[in-house]
Amino acid sequence: MATINFGGVNETVITRDEFPLEKAQETLQHEVIAVIGYGVQGPGQSLNLRDNGFKVIVGQRKGGKSWEKAIADGWIEGETLFDIEEACDNATIIQYLLSDAGQIEAWNTVKKHLTAGKTLYFSHGFGITFNEKTGIVPPADVDVILVAPKGSGTSLRRLFLKGEGINSSIAVYQDATGRAKEKAIALGIGVGSGYLFETDFQKEVYSDLTGERGILMGALAGLFEAQYNVLRKNGHSPSEAFNETVEELTQSLMPLVAENGMDWMFANTSVTAQRGALDWKGKFRDATTPVFENLYAEVASGREANRVISEGSKTDYRQKLDVELKEIRESELWQAGAAVRKLRPKLN
Ligand SMILES: NC(=O)C1=CN([C@@H]2O[C@H](COP(=O)(O)OP(=O)(O)OC[C@H]3O[C@@H](n4cnc5c(N)ncnc54)[C@H](O)[C@@H]3O)[C@@H](O)[C@H]2O)C=CC1
Ligand SMILES: CC(=O)[C@](C)(O)C(=O)O
Ligand SMILES: [Mg+2]
Ligand SMILES: [Mg+2]
DSSP: OEEEEETTEEEEEEETTTSOHHHHHHHTTTOOEEEEOOSSHHHHHHHHHHHTTOOEEEEOOSSHHHHHHHHHTTOOBTTTEEOHHHHHHHOSEEEEOSOHHHHHHHHHHHHHTOOTTOEEEESSSHHHHTHHHHOOOOOTTSEEEEEEESSOHHHHHHHHHTTOOEEEEEEEEEOSSSOHHHHHHHHHHHTTEEEEEEOOHHHHHHHHHHHHHTTTTHHHHHHHHHHHHHHHHTTOOHHHHHIIIIIHIIIIIHHHHHHHOHHHHHHTSOHHHHHHHHHHHHHHHHHHHHHHHHHHHHHHTTHHHHHHHHHHTOTTHHHHHHHHHHHHHTSHHHHHHHHHHHTOGGGO
16 A cells, blocks of 8 residues: 555555556455446446456346347356346355446345355445445445446546556445455456545545536536526627537646646646636635535435435436437537537547
8 A cells, every 4th residue: 555645635545556466366366256237337347357357247137238238248148147146146246336226126136145255346335325225234244345436437448448547446344254455455456447545435425426416527517508608698609609618628628637737727828818717716616615515415415315216216217318318419509519529630
């Protein structure tokens, strides 16, 4: 473990230098890992584990898109691809990667196969933290751990194939064997994480729900719409409004932030931009702080979890989602975006 100074606060992280892949392979040499669920995280984690040389099988509901995708990715029915029940039976480590609502429904099936000494693995603190709502209460004689990649399963796989890696948080909820933490680290390295930082199940779920509803997805999408609409109302063309709202952010400015921080981005823009942006930063911070406070309170109260569970368990959830996503896709803002993307030189 390395102690790293994060802006004045020391934290321990685990990198591939201290815990190389060979050590992870050795730690898990007697384990059979079943990745349950082949949605977004399932493919990323299982394919990375397979390519990293672990014994891994996939458990997924038969029929349907995810099952077909697993076959297309080279998992073989009866050898490395099973229904959920059989995969759990064959496994010593169960990576529970169904949707958070799906985990509630399949829990009784999975629980039956959690015999003494097995490991139950999550990529989100949801099921355990909100167990009064989810009913997910593992037996006392199994290890319960978490490895939560801080990004989409799609990025987890893409970065792995490029030889890079996303960072993940890890946590131990229950240590029945005395080896829970080393298993969590080994799996974190095995699924292709760049480095691992420690948390607990509750902190993971509170921060994750806040982040995705906030800046990472919800707030960002809302701010895009607000600025785009104001520009359009004031007579700007769709291409101008889109370029000044989204395209320049993703193509020019955020890569600079990613590379070298916010001040570096500011340093590489005009005095005109810097002065104005630095003056307006505080206004946006102050205007949105109450919304973020409200968001965190809704998460911590469990009300966001209630909503995820009730909406996510509806049988027509996917159909309704498709309608909502189609509405976004077909809006003027994102149609303008489609046109702009086609005009990017490298895509031609
Ligand atoms: N999507 C992502 O990139 C990330 C997801 N996570 C966490 O990883 C876990 C898995 O998430 P996703 O990959 O997004 O899941 P997902 O929504 O893609 O669903 C995974 C699979 O669950 C199956 N499923 C759903 N309901 C079911 C049911 N009732 N019975 C049997 N199978 C069912 C579906 O067939 C699907 O293939 C969750 O805990 C999530 O919060 C964590 C980080 C990022
Ligand atoms: C990709 C990720 O980490 C999210 C946004 O938290 C999620 O998909 O739940
Ligand atoms: Mg997340
Ligand atoms: Mg999340």
